Amino acid sequence: MTDFPLLSLLTFLPLFGVAFLLGIRGDQDVVERNARYVALYTSFFTFALSVYMLMRFNPYDDGFQFVERYEWLPSLNIVYQLGIDGISLFFILLSTFLTMTCILMSWQSVKTRVREYMVAFLILESFMLGTFCALDAVLFYVFFEGVLIPMFLIIGIWGGARRVYASYKFFLYTLLGSVLMLLALIVLYFQNGTSDLLTLLENPVSPSLQFWLWLAFFASFAVKMPMWPVHTWLPDAHVEAPTGGSVILAGVLLKMGGYGFLRFSLPMFPDASTFFMPLVMSLSVVAIIYTSLVALVQDDMKKMIAYSSVAHMGFVTLGIFSATAQGIQGGIFQMLSHGLISAALFLIVGVLYDRLHSREIAKYGGLVKNMPKYATLFMIFMLGSVGLPGTSGFVGEFLSLLGTFTAAPVFAVLGASGIVLGAAYMLWLYRRVVFGTPNTEEAAGLKDVNWREMTVLVPLAGLVLFLGIFPNAVLSRTEPSVQRVISQYQNGLERYAGPKDPLSRGHDETGHGKTRVEEGAPE
């Protein structure tokens, strides 16, 4: 318990900005200019606060820190509880950093309904932070699902030509996965009589029930992640979303799936996770190889990056479900690294789109002549995506494959082949866009990145290189929490390792299901 509600402040700070935004009065020009600045300041302060949180974070503590707990629905034993550990820490930083980046990047590319755009982004930021901070299952679900509303509007209002289709597909796909998780959460709640995540983590349910609950959670996280074959919403959503939307989608929303696996599936359902490990690993390997091949034949730059996201997320699931320290560390690192790199790549595409209003690879070429700074930045991110040593992409892929190798060598070998394919499509993309001769006249006369784009892209490039060279800055802080997750996983496995008691499940259900009835009656 801390005396100061740091996490609540962090989570709801963007909403203060929203209140300001709604209060702006005046001409359209004034409103738009002020809306941009209010959103930028708000996201900056939120980011600064998250950095402050990073400084205060105790890297040797393996438990949850900054925990806050308030009554919310006392009669149902549902609490408002926030707290972070090493796993959520960096996702929070990623969210605040990328939101700020997006607002800066959308400065000129968003011209219509600027105020609403900024409102949607700040609400989105608040929900993302809430998802990573929540330590109550219902609270987690509220934030996790609430993200759909602003994202639906961002894709649908500011998106491209097929935005309506893409926004529907995104919304309904994700919702379908999530509602099943909601039911599983309710079942978990009745098993323990509370939705407090700390209690849930300590009390794994019986293996037979784990099986179903794991599947329900998997439905939600696999869609969010996204894993093959439920990834098809992603290319549509990415392509149609405005640049800022794509960045947040790739940078943060996809990570909610991986975060969910780490927070719920692995520690709470250890037996089921072990049982389904071959399934997850097969799907991951298929994703890595198949979507890499699909990425290879794309004509649309955004679509190619979208498919590459699916492939990169495959490494994450490989690493997480290897259930080894290296694998999970690698999975987390890969998510952070992909958050930065894919966000940067979408911004890189956005730079071109702002100038030529086309994402078609064939329209560009020879950009290196007029845009040397752009070509350099693009190269850093491209190499990061490929996984070149010295960039953050290498560390993530290497560690997750290492973990997989100790757990399931075959999958590691197959997964590693995906790296080759990844190098193929990224290098080819770079060659076609940056080198050679310009394919169109417009492409020959493009201006290099301006100072505003530089201020966005250079820090990203710096981070990609920094994390590639000093991965320990992240890994040392995630280590204790990862060890805790693994020990929870191991303890869970041992707990039901003995002869299975067929009666335990039925007994538990009736015992807890009636608790509330008995409590409610005598008042």
Add this chain to the structure above:
Amino acid sequence: MNGFEWAQMYPMIPEAFLALSAMVLLVSGTFPAVVRSGLIPVLGILAAFTSCIFILGMDWGLAGGGGETTFFVLDSFAAIVKLMLLVGVMASLAISTGYLRLENLREPEYTALILLAAAGMMIMVSASNLLILYMGIELQALSLYILAAFYRDSPRSAEAGIKYFVLGALSSGLLLYGCSLIYGVSGTLDFAGIGTYTDQNPGDLLLLTGLVFLIAGLAFKISVVPFHMWTPDVYDGAPTPVTAYFSIVPKLAAIALLARVLFDPFAAVEDQWRPILWFLSASSMILASFAALRQDNLKRLLAYSSIGNMGYALLGITAGSVTGLGTALFYVLIYMVMTAGTFGCVLALRRDEREITDIPDLAGLSRTNPYMAWALALLMFSLAGIPPLAGFFGKLLVFQAAIAEGMIVLAVIGVLTSVVAAYYYLRVIKVMFFDAPKDPLDPSPEFARRAVVLVSVLFVLFFLIKPAPVLEMTDMASDTFFYEAANDG
């Protein structure tokens, strides 16, 4: 009637006051000056409000009747449901004043009929006797038939009224037949007496047949599948304020009555009625969500939405537990608030002095009327059950109640249909926000309507901050039956 005393009528004061007010309003309507002043709906709101104050001031443990038997109870369940009903009445009168003025529907009968229907519904909620139950149902039904056909010059409104009347009469017949069977075997009209008989003869086939007919009759009033056929046509044909009233208030009364019948006299045969409700709930959720996908008319869409939502509310009752009933009431309460807000917006949808109810006509509303568009969008997201809005908590709690009783299949049907339903709610948002704008709407500055929409939107938005008081209130209402059962046992 031996031993009749006026004091036994005491619990009926709120209903009596409402009925008297309706009559006074009718009389005052003979003075053209009063009608022209537009005071009558305001007086109607005032009457409902006074009735609320009566209920709040009374002791919630009263029973009225003749001598040995109890006809009428004012327990905390009845009191809380009546308060919800009256608030709904006030809201639906408030949102319709402007519309009535614009459409020249200023007859005093409108307000009087709304109040009479409300009195009927309040009697239903308190009924503790099959005859009183029937009287309450008929009072509200007859008032509603006339209201549906209130737009005398419009053939569609007349059609709605006739359709509603014919089908409503059929359902009343079913209900009455059920009542007569129950009376025939148990020899009493009194809920307590029927309860005793049911406890002793839970396997009596005639009694159960009667119960089935009774449930069918009530299912018609709640409009759940397969007794829903009238709903889209009546919603569509009736004048929009009447549609608003239909969807905000009577459902709650019928659900409450159903709950009282099932949990009080028929509690002993719970295993018999739960499968019936299971089917009603599942079929409503499924049919409504798919049928609404193809609707282009906002009123028809909301009709199917109400069918689906009643399916979710029944899901709570099907659970058959104290939690279940509480969550069902909780669900209906949130649904009422959302519907009041939604109709508050729908009633202001006018362009070129004509009302618009087709969804494509809302195109680009977010550009032309941003406040209304945002209000409607939030209400639609909430109806779709997306957190953090209030509608989500309603769904969460009914699913929780269902799972607590092991009804996993029904809960899975519920969540899957909620995804299908999300599609048609999203469609309204899509049209308003993603499509190219049309001409702006006519300005509709009525204060009362705006206030209702504002309250509803604020409720939907900020419900999550303090959900506990509402839940405690509905739990308190549902505890009534289980309390009694515990005391009897």
